[in-house]
Amino acid sequence: MKPQASPPGVDARRAALRLLDAVLRRGLPLEAALGGAAGDLAKPEDRGLAHAIAAETLRRLPDLDALIDSATQQRLPPDAKARFALRIALVQALALGTPPHAAISTVLPLVDGGPRRLVHGVFGALMRRKVTLPASPSLPRGVAERWLTAWDRDMVDAARSALAAPPPLDLSFADADAAQAFAGEHLADRHARIFTQSRVAELPGFAEGQWWVQDLAASIPARLLGPGDGRAVLDLCAAPGGKTLQLASAGWRVTAVDSSANRLERLRENLQRTRLSAEVIEADVMQWEPSAPVDAILLDAPCSATGIFRRHPDVLYRVRPKVIAEMAELQRAMLARASGWLKPGGTLVFSTCSLEPDEGELHLDHAPELTLDPVASDELPEGIAPHPSGYVRTLPTMLADKGALDGFFIARFKR
Ligand SMILES: C[S@@+](CC[C@H](N)C(=O)[O-])C[C@H]1O[C@@H](n2cnc3c(N)ncnc32)[C@H](O)[C@@H]1O
Numbered sequence: 001m002k003p004q005a006s007p008p009g010v011d012a013r014r015a016a017l018r019l020l021d022a023v024l025r026r027g028l029p030l031e032a033a034l035g036g037a038a039g040d041l042a043k044p045e046d047r048g049l050a051h052a053i054a055a056e057t058l059r060r061l062p063d064l065d066a067l068i069d070s071a072t073q074q075r076l077p078p079d080a081k082a083r084f085a086l087r088i089a090l091v092q093a094l095a096l097g098t099p100p101h102a103a104i105s106t107v108l109p110l111v112d113g114g115p116r117r118l119v120h121g122v123f124g125a126l127m128r129r130k131v132t133l134p135a136s137p138s139l140p141r142g143v144a145e146r147w148l149t150a151w152d153r154d155m156v157d158a159a160r161s162a163l164a165a166p167p168p169l170d171l172s173f174a175d176a177d178a179a180q181a182f183a184g185e186h187l188a189d190r191h192a193r194i195f196t197q198s199r200v201a202e203l204p205g206f207a208e209g210q211w212w213v214q215d216l217a218a219s220i221p222a223r224l225l226g227p228g229d230g231r232a233v234l235d236l237c238a239a240p241g242g243k244t245l246q247l248a249s250a251g252w253r254v255t256a257v258d259s260s261a262n263r264l265e266r267l268r269e270n271l272q273r274t275r276l277s278a279e280v281i282e283a284d285v286m287q288w289e290p291s292a293p294v295d296a297i298l299l300d301a302p303c304s305a306t307g308i309f310r311r312h313p314d315v316l317y318r319v320r321p322k323v324i325a326e327m328a329e330l331q332r333a334m335l336a337r338a339s340g341w342l343k344p345g346g347t348l349v350f351s352t353c354s355l356e357p358d359e360g361e362l363h364l365d366h367a368p369e370l371t372l373d374p375v376a377s378d379e380l381p382e383g384i385a386p387h388p389s390g391y392v393r394t395l396p397t398m399l400a401d402k403g404a405l406d407g408f409f410i411a412r413f414k415r
Helices: 010-024 030-038 044-070 081-095 100-105 116-128 141-150 153-164 176-181 217-223 242-249 261-274 321-339 361-366
Strands: 169-173 191-194 211-213 232-236 253-258 279-282 294-300 342-352 392-394 408-414
Touching: 010 030, 010 044, 010 081, 030 044, 044 081, 044 116, 081 100, 081 116, 100 116, 141 153, 169 176, 169 217, 169 242, 211 242, 217 242, 217 294, 217 342, 217 392, 217 408, 232 242, 232 321, 242 253, 242 261, 242 294, 253 261, 261 279, 294 321, 321 342, 321 361, 361 408
Parallel strands: 232 253, 232 294, 253 279, 294 342
Antiparallel strands: 169 191, 169 211, 342 408, 392 408
16 A cells, blocks of 8 residues: 655654754754755755754744643653644744644644644644743753853843844855955955845855855954965864865965865865865874974864854754863864974964853963964954953854854964
8 A cells, every 4th residue: 555645744844853853862963963854855945844943943942842831731751742743833833934723733643643632732722822932032041051150141141132033144255356246244354244044055156156154253263364375274173164265265275184074075065166275184183193384273173063053053952061071172182282283483273163161261271382362353353352361252242233143262372
């Protein structure tokens, strides 16, 4: 007998449920789970919908769960299928503009043979109560407490606001004139910020390789090395290559090293599309070493990635203190190893896309061979000031009225 096809729209919701399960129960990054959870969907728009539902659920999870708990007599366990189904139905009705009847009718088949009546009843009760989600999503309690300790209430509020709206798209350009000619807000040299839901590959200039997507904060580390004038730079942990492209277009002879073959494949595609060049080496920087000391190094170390929570809300749930401690240890080891590769007088820029001081500020006490080379205000995009000590810390409070920034720690050192 032929298997029965699901009613329209159900497969995308089923994939969204698998995605959430992969993130929340198995601790996988949302992007990494996409292939396994949504790879069998034939239409790209269904894959896009599954991803959008899962990502928005993660942005709104504490508030969705609070609503669910307010309408159930017995608290549903966090991993109950009914809770997952309700989160998916509610996020569509309350945040994604799906009409309630469509939101619930496409989700009920996910709990066929199970708690269908419960899901239907709770969803109906909440709709009759005309519930809404708060304008600023709540952060998971552990994250809010951690960031309140590390930063302050303003930062936590800004992080919540940053979750409420889709983040802007920042483009970095190889050519300053092409950037100026691009319609958008120009917050730095060779930069344009746009607000769009269009697919990146469909935007003007993409096919021609004029630009690549890179948050404005992520573009700061390479800016701090200035023009290359044909000098050599090691770009360590380089893939998928945002900083490699910046350095190559600023006149550096780049050697890009990364241990991930898949990510290096994307780096090579990016080089090809932008017609920029770099030597590409697949290697573990804890094993590899350059044949001679170098003038400049950019070390964009692997990290918890909590600084990019608005684009990757899964980090709010996957990243625990143990992960932060492990990443900080790896960063410390990488920084110590790479600093030994610098010529005396050479420059090393270290960065992480993390909002955890353990992966940023605390490293300043553990770089004995290096001296901080203070960053001046005029080296940074307008509206971003260096810390008085000379390093750069970006927070979601910065440029909040213009679409805000990802969270980065950036320090420039001299040997
Ligand atoms: C923050 S991402 C780099 C982003 C990149 N610099 C850019 O601008 O597009 C960190 C990178 O570190 C790489 N990585 C992690 N551990 C590594 C190791 N031991 N050796 C080399 N690369 C490593 C990962 O594959 C990942 O691509």
